[in-house]
Amino acid sequence: MSTLQIGLAIIGGLVLAGVVAYNAWVTNKNAPRTARERVPAPGGSVPGPEERAGDENLPFAPADVTESDVQRVEPVFGDEPGVPDPVEPAEVSMAAASVGISPLVSQPPEKRPGLDALIDVIAPLVLEHEVSGDALLAALPGTRRVGSKPFAVEGQSETTGEWESPRLGQRYRALQAGVQLANRSGPLNDIEFSEFVVKAQAFADAVGASPDFPDMRAEVLRARELDAFASGHDxxxxxxxxxxxxxxxxxxxxxxxxxxxxxxxxxxxxxxxxxxxxxxxxxxxxxxxxxxxxxxxxxxxxxxxxxxxxxxxxxxxxxxxxxxxxxxxxxxxxxxxxxxxxxxxxxxxxxxxxxxxxxxxxxxxxxxxxxxxxxxxxxxxxxx
Structure with missing residues (x-):
């Protein structure tokens, strides 16, 4: 092999090595940044929440909570047997500020919010005699929704005097049924109000109560007004x-x-x-x-x-x-x-x-x- 051939072979090898090195550099540069292993603090221990949070002058809670500590809670009246957990809603569009339609992740509250005349249609159910929570639970409808709105029945506790979802072993002398006036699906309409009346009447008949329903037109009008306010402030x-x-x-x-x-x-x-x-x-x-x-x-x-x-x-x-x-x-x-x-x-x-x-x-x-x-x-x- 001549000197020229040897020189060309060496040059070719160097060029090939350079191409390989360049490709490796480009691949490494474009690879996504990955999480690094946490470096143990002096003494072999992993830095605690206070040490981890100390790098940031932000009012955030320390990162010592695990996924199991956080549960999703929907703003509903009460547990509904046989109904699966709600599906996580779609994430919001990332506009600087928008009126729209969403997620809740947190520890479960000690007491769920009850019916409120501010946002619910409420119909008293007059009882002739006290009734047990067991009987009320057995008479509840299979679904706690009226159209797209939550439906609920509450009893006034004999011991505390507060309104609550019926409970086993409790006695009640006063009942009320309600349906939400509006949510992100829109205001309560005539059809939904009529469905509420039918559902509440069937429950009242089952437990020996007499319902006192408010005027439909007035409640539907109130639902529209509340929905208009909510749409402008959501x-x-x-x-x-x-x-x-x-x-x-x-x-x-x-x-x-x-x-x-x-x-x-x-x-x-x-x-x-x-x-x-x-x-x-x-x-x-x-x-x-x-x-x-x-x-x-x-x-x-x-x-x-x-x-x-x-x-x-x-x-x-x-x-x-x-x-x-x-x-x-x-x-x-x-x-x-x-x-x-x-x-x-x-x-x-x-x-x-x-x-x-x-x-x-x-x-x-x-x-x-x-x-x-x-x-x-x-x-x-x-x-x-």
Whole structure:
């Protein structure tokens, strides 16, 4: 072999090695960022919640909650035998502020909200004699809905005097039936009111009670008025966090979100920031592609955007949800090299965020003026 051939062979080998090295570099650069193993603190222990949270000057709960600690609670009147758990609603569209149609993840409340004349049609059921809770439960209809609205029966406790869902072993001298005036499916209509009358009458006949129904036209008119108010004050907020350069893996996102107090939600690709009050809705939801979360090897799944959302009417103003949403979005964007945008990909400047905060204060005031304060049982039922 001549010197020329040897030189050409060497050059060819170097070029081939360079191509292989370049391809490996490109592949590594474009691979999604993955979660890193937690480095033990001095002494071999894993940093505790206080140490983990110490990196952020944010008012979030420490990330020491597991998925099993957070359960989903729907704003309903009571347990309905034979009815499966509700399906998780679709995540909100990520507009800066919108009126629309949603999720609740939290610990179950000690007492479910009962009928309220503010948002329910209530019909007294007059009894000639006291009746047992066992008999009431046996006479309840198979479904607790009238059309798209929740239906409920309550008895006045003989011991406490409070209205409650019928319970075994209890005695009741007064009953009432009710149906919700409005929800995100719209106002109670004539057909639904008639169905309510039929269902309540059948129950009353079974337990020996005489119902006293209110005027249908007046109640339907009240339902429309309540629905009009709710439609104009049903706000949901959302930010998009988009990767500037390298994509993220689901584990990478979860690792950074956990530092801010987020825990796994009820569905794959969903995390929530739990409230401090038992039974309340989560303060924030963080959502990413569920397909990536369920992949055989999630760490090889590439995410280029995640959504951060706030169900305004479900979270009390005292939790400062919008402030915490802004702080979470900023912290995640800085930690993961991303940017905060609206659903159209437009950057959200400080001025726009300040204006949203101002508008929210007006919304909270309007809800308060109707005794439908954000996060209250009545608001959570109405906006569901």
């Amino acid at each position: 706000a949901q907020l959302g930010f998009m966090l988009r990767a500037r350069r390298t994509s993220w893996s689901p584990g990478y996102v979860a690792q950074h979100a956990a530092k801010l107090g987020f825990v796994a939600g009820a569905l794959p690709g969903r995390m929530v920031l739990a409230t401090t009050q038992s039974g309340n809705a989560p303060i924030l939801s963080l959502v990413f592609d569920s397909q990536a979360a369920m992949a055989e090897d999630p760490e090889q799944s590439a995410l280029r955007e995640i959504a951060l959302s706030l169900e305004v009417t479900h979270v009390p103003r005292s939790e400062q949800p919008f402030l915490r949403m802004r702080q979470a979005a900023t912290a995640l964007a800085e930690a993961m090299e991303g940017v905060v945008t609206d659903d159209g990909g437009q950057l959200l400047p400080t001025e726009a965020l300040d204006q949203i905060g101002t508008d929210l204060e007006s919304l909270y005031d309007a809800l308060d003026s109707r005794d439908l304060s954000a996060g209250s049982p009545q608001a959570r039922r109405l906006f569901s």
